[in-house]
Amino acid sequence: MTLAREKDLSDRQNLFNSLAIGNRRIFSLTQVHSRDVVFTDVCGDDHGNNKGADGLITAEANAVLSVTVADCLPIFMWSSDYSVFALLHSGWKGTGIVIAALRKIRQKFGIEASDIHCFIGPGIGDCCYAVPKERYDLFRKEYGDTAVSMHDSHFCLNLREANRLLLETAGIASLQIVNNCTCCSPQLGSYRRDGKEGFHNMMALFGRF
Numbered sequence: 001m002t003l004a005r006e007k008d009l010s011d012r013q014n015l016f017n018s019l020a021i022g023n024r025r026i027f028s029l030t031q032v033h034s035r036d037v038v039f040t041d042v043c044g045d046d047h048g049n050n051k052g053a054d055g056l057i058t059a060e061a062n063a064v065l066s067v068t069v070a071d072c073l074p075i076f077m078w079s080s081d082y083s084v085f086a087l088l089h090s091g092w093k094g095t096g097i098v099i100a101a102l103r104k105i106r107q108k109f110g111i112e113a114s115d116i117h118c119f120i121g122p123g124i125g126d127c128c129y130a131v132p133k134e135r136y137d138l139f140r141k142e143y144g145d146t147a148v149s150m151h152d153s154h155f156c157l158n159l160r161e162a163n164r165l166l167l168e169t170a171g172i173a174s175l176q177i178v179n180n181c182t183c184c185s186p187q188l189g190s191y192r193r194d195g196k197e198g199f200h201n202m203m204a205l206f207g208r209f
């Protein structure tokens with residue numbers, strides 16, 4: 001376990017060096033599929049050893065935020081004046097973390113949702129995201145009919161649509177969404193497709209470059 005962790009960290013450092021960000025303050029999290037978001041000025045940059053949370057917010061110009069995903073959505077947020085930016089990890093359980101992030105940005109920096117832009121990166125599509133009926137029902141109740149769908153008699157969730165609804169209802173300035181499904185796209189990492197032993201995590205990075 002320790003060896004795997006050390007190898008993981010050296011792989012990360014090699015990646016950061018290859019991107020010429022090895023000397024930047026890079027923040028990561030122990031992701032726990034929550035709706036908890038933390039500020040970088042209180043969480044430290046100790047490469048994944050931060051307390052369990054699934055979103056990072058910063059106003060530090062030198063910061064680089066990171067989350068890992070393999071079907072869950074990486075969600076990028078930034079203010080119109082580029083002073084504040086955030087990176088979130090959002091799966092079905094953490095859906096709603098976008099609202100928690102908008103609230104925290106408003107509380108700390110006084111920036112309203114109407115001054116926040118969002119980009120949703122690749123994640124699992126409803127084409128492949130079959131779940132138990134109870135979860136489908138819960139999601140439908142919470143986020144409406146368009147956030148779920150049926151595929152080949154399977155009950156499926158549409159994470160992108162749920163987030164689109166939340167963000168547009170909140171009144172954000174702009175939203176771009178990547179529609180590639182991780183499970184359908186062999187070049188992307190998918191837990192659902194490759195299983196616990198075989199899947200590859202993808203790292204999303206967000207900073208000023």
Ligand SMILES: [Zn+2]
Binds near residue numbers: 127
């Ligand atoms: Zn798919």
